[in-house]
Amino acid sequence: MDQIPIEEMDRSDEQWQSIFDSVKAELDSSSDSKPTSNRPRLTPEQLAPFIDHTILKLDATEEQVDKLCEEAKHWHFAAICVRENFVARAKKSLQGTNIHIACVVGFHEGTQPTVFKLEEASRAIAAGATELDMVLNRDLLKQKQYAAVYEELKAMRDVVPEPVELKLILETSELDKAEVVYASVLAGYAGWDYIKTSSGFCGRGASVEDVRLMKQLASILGKTQSKEMKVKASGGIRSFKDAMDMIVFGANRIGASAGVAMMEEAVEKSK
Numbered sequence: 001m002d003q004i005p006i007e008e009m010d011r012s013d014e015q016w017q018s019i020f021d022s023v024k025a026e027l028d029s030s031s032d033s034k035p036t037s038n039r040p041r042l043t044p045e046q047l048a049p050f051i052d053h054t055i056l057k058l059d060a061t062e063e064q065v066d067k068l069c070e071e072a073k074h075w076h077f078a079a080i081c082v083r084e085n086f087v088a089r090a091k092k093s094l095q096g097t098n099i100h101i102a103c104v105v106g107f108h109e110g111t112q113p114t115v116f117k118l119e120e121a122s123r124a125i126a127a128g129a130t131e132l133d134m135v136l137n138r139d140l141l142k143q144k145q146y147a148a149v150y151e152e153l154k155a156m157r158d159v160v161p162e163p164v165e166l167k168l169i170l171e172t173s174e175l176d177k178a179e180v181v182y183a184s185v186l187a188g189y190a191g192w193d194y195i196k197t198s199s200g201f202c203g204r205g206a207s208v209e210d211v212r213l214m215k216q217l218a219s220i221l222g223k224t225q226s227k228e229m230k231v232k233a234s235g236g237i238r239s240f241k242d243a244m245d246m247i248v249f250g251a252n253r254i255g256a257s258a259g260v261a262m263m264e265e266a267v268e269k270s271k
């Protein structure tokens with residue numbers, strides 16, 4: 001893939017299209033990715049750091065968020081994932097632990113004006129969020145307004161400096177393969193940390209094919225960008241087997257409301 005440093009780009013829709021074409025060509029010429037791990041299954045201790053323990057339903061209660069945090073501490077999950085209104089509460093509950101607090105932004109449509117998303121992100125970080133899971137504006141992507149999508153992602157990266165991790169929710173059930181490529185390229189060029197499959201509120205949720213494709217894209221983009229993006233699989237991942245299917249194809253995180261059930265299965269299987 002030809003490397004065009006971002007500073008040398010005019011960032012027009014046409015120039016983005018030519019970068020997409022070169023990534024697609026590389027994707028087509030690369031061999032299909034194989035499972036990244038031959039491990040038949042992970043132990044509970046190995047599985048826990050993959051899990052973003054999630055509650056995003058609109059009628060979630062304070063008690064449910066408290067329980068979510070207690071479960072995250074008990075199982076040593078990587079993160080909890082909540083809406084903005086619960087971030088401060090989760091921060092109190094998770095004080096003194098290294099469990100991350102992920103907050104969703106632009107949830108779950110992604111079409112909110114950029115300024116709203118930036119304000120929401122800033123409030124979440126001020127309240128204690130250490131990771132943000134933002135929904136892509138796929139309407140703009142589908143209208144081929146690639147420059148506008150990039151500008152939103154770049155503005156978010158500028159407002160949210162590292163080490164806060166930014167995850168872009170693609171909502172893969174609503175995209176064709178080419179659109180997954182476009183969204184991933186734009187996220188990579190904007191310096192995002194993760195591409196994430198789904199919100200859990202739209203369409204089919206994550207598939208192994210999504211993870212496989214996104215992992216390949218992350219690897220291709222990682223050759224020309226300063227870091228390689230990670231992949232978060234989320235939406236409809238209910239069982240230990242579902243989680244393992246995603247992990248063997250390279251998922252770095254599993255976003256799920258069924259994290260405890262997965263852990264209990266993992267414990268059973270490890271006996």
Ligand SMILES: O=C[C@H](O)COP(=O)(O)O
Binds near residue numbers: 257
């Ligand atoms: O980001 C995480 C998803 O909202 C979780 O979806 P789920 O309830 O289908 O596990």
